[in-house]
Amino acid sequence: MSAHGFSLNGCELGVATAATQIEGGNADTNWHHWAAEPGHIKDGSTPARAADHWNRVAEDTALLQQLGVKHYRMGLEWARVEPERGVFDDSAIEHYRDELTRLRDAGIKPLVTLHHFNNPWWLETAGAFEKRDAIDAFLRYTRRMVESLGDLVDEWITFNEPNVYVVACYVEGTWPPGSRSPRGAQAVAQNLAEAHISAYGLIHELQPFAKVGVAMHLRVFRPASKFNLRDIGAAVVGGFLFQSALHRAMSTGLFVPPLLQPKGVRPGKYYDFQGVNYYSRSMVTGLADGVAKDVAVSDLGWEIYPTGLAIVLGQVSRAYPGPIYITENGIADAQDAFRPRFIYDHLRAVVTSGAPVERYYHWSAIDNWEWADGEGPRFGLVALDYPTQTRTMRESGRFYADISANGAITDAAYDRWVAPCEYLTNADTQ
Numbered sequence: 001m002s003a004h005g006f007s008l009n010g011c012e013l014g015v016a017t018a019a020t021q022i023e024g025g026n027a028d029t030n031w032h033h034w035a036a037e038p039g040h041i042k043d044g045s046t047p048a049r050a051a052d053h054w055n056r057v058a059e060d061t062a063l064l065q066q067l068g069v070k071h072y073r074m075g076l077e078w079a080r081v082e083p084e085r086g087v088f089d090d091s092a093i094e095h096y097r098d099e100l101t102r103l104r105d106a107g108i109k110p111l112v113t114l115h116h117f118n119n120p121w122w123l124e125t126a127g128a129f130e131k132r133d134a135i136d137a138f139l140r141y142t143r144r145m146v147e148s149l150g151d152l153v154d155e156w157i158t159f160n161e162p163n164v165y166v167v168a169c170y171v172e173g174t175w176p177p178g179s180r181s182p183r184g185a186q187a188v189a190q191n192l193a194e195a196h197i198s199a200y201g202l203i204h205e206l207q208p209f210a211k212v213g214v215a216m217h218l219r220v221f222r223p224a225s226k227f228n229l230r231d232i233g234a235a236v237v238g239g240f241l242f243q244s245a246l247h248r249a250m251s252t253g254l255f256v257p258p259l260l261q262p263k264g265v266r267p268g269k270y271y272d273f274q275g276v277n278y279y280s281r282s283m284v285t286g287l288a289d290g291v292a293k294d295v296a297v298s299d300l301g302w303e304i305y306p307t308g309l310a311i312v313l314g315q316v317s318r319a320y321p322g323p324i325y326i327t328e329n330g331i332a333d334a335q336d337a338f339r340p341r342f343i344y345d346h347l348r349a350v351v352t353s354g355a356p357v358e359r360y361y362h363w364s365a366i367d368n369w370e371w372a373d374g375e376g377p378r379f380g381l382v383a384l385d386y387p388t389q390t391r392t393m394r395e396s397g398r399f400y401a402d403i404s405a406n407g408a409i410t411d412a413a414y415d416r417w418v419a420p421c422e423y424l425t426n427a428d429t430q
């Protein structure tokens with residue numbers, strides 16, 4: 001008999017997806033255009049296939065029920081509901097109403113992401129968030145969504161991983177629009193923060209009891225060499241530039257350089273929950289961020305570092321009091337060889353951290369189109385065969401359903417699903 005079980009202490013489970021990654025179809029977004037150009041996506045795939053979720057909402061809602069989750073984090077495809085600047089498509093809005101109604105009927109509470117790296121093409125070609133008028137466009141879209149869906153949704157995420165969006169799209173240039181401009185990155189970060197703060201106010205005006213937050217990507221930054229002053233400095237500066245400055249501005253309205261305090265923004269509290277997306281740790285050398293040696297890794301080579309989740313939760317709960325939702329945490333594991341252990345280790349970190357974590361949304365419900373990595377990485381509790389679109393519950397999905405049902409990981413579940421799993425290290429795979 002093992003004694004590995006533990007209770008989640010009331011933390012409720014959900015799963016997360018994003019519109020562009022699962023819906024399929026030819027929505028006119030930045031990603032559809034970017035993926036059409038050769039060389040941008042590792043396997044040459046585009047989001048037009050994805051999980052064809054747009055046509056399979058009923059089937060996918062049934063899968064969520066099988067997973068036994070109380071919560072579902074989903075995204076809206078802005079380009080579908082507002083295909084031309086200022087012109088809304090009622091049939092697309094009706095589609096989302098239908099999906100949200102099904103969720104409600106299934107007893108699953110939605111948390112809706114308004115922006116998850118996805119811009120309508122008309123916004124992208126006008127400079128997107130490099131331009132201040134994107135703030136007004138985002139607010140108009142937000143207003144329309146809250147007015148049209150607000151009877152079915154009262155929990156919103158304005159922006160998913162604004163820090164990743166800034167870095168991948170405007171610093172590294174690996175995501176659309178493929179720009180490498182410090183000045184552009186600064187402008188985008190500034191405008192996203194101001195857009196969030198205004199949207200926070202607007203949503204509360206329309207829906208006083210709404211819960212609104214941002215899903216921040218939070219990593220642990222460590223110097224690759226503990227004794228190298230350049231690495232130590234780079235880890236501190238990298239952490240600040242990559243996440244802390246923007247996180248603070250969006251949460252508290254306090255803008256510090258390189259961001260600038262906007263005239264109309266007062267310091268305050270601009271979140272009802274802290275949304276944390278946690279995946280890994282960065283070992284920093286100069287400007288490059290790397291992976292430690294001889295550590296457990298995912299199929300994508302990302303370090304599996306559950307302690308980092310406890311560290312991040314400690315930092316967030318000290319800096320930004322209030323409830324925390326882990327809005328994403330998951331792993332690329334095509335063989336489903338160690339996902340149960342990953343879930344176990346991370347939930348354990350949540351519980352032992354003592355932080356006020358009310359929700360944990362696993363990324364992802366189903367395998368999906370992983371941005372520049374295409375269809376390769378497998379993050380789903382449910383496996384997807386892309387050509388036939390067949391969905392198959394993975395063992396880790398059954399494990400997750402068991403945890404949902406018990407509000408705990410029981411000893412029996414540990415023995416059945418976790419004990420047989422072993423991580424691979426990056427020493428094994430070299």
Ligand code: FCB
Nearest residue numbers: 018160161164217363370
């Ligand atoms: C996060 C993204 C999400 C997904 C996971 C693996 O950074 O928010 O869309 O791609 O990584």
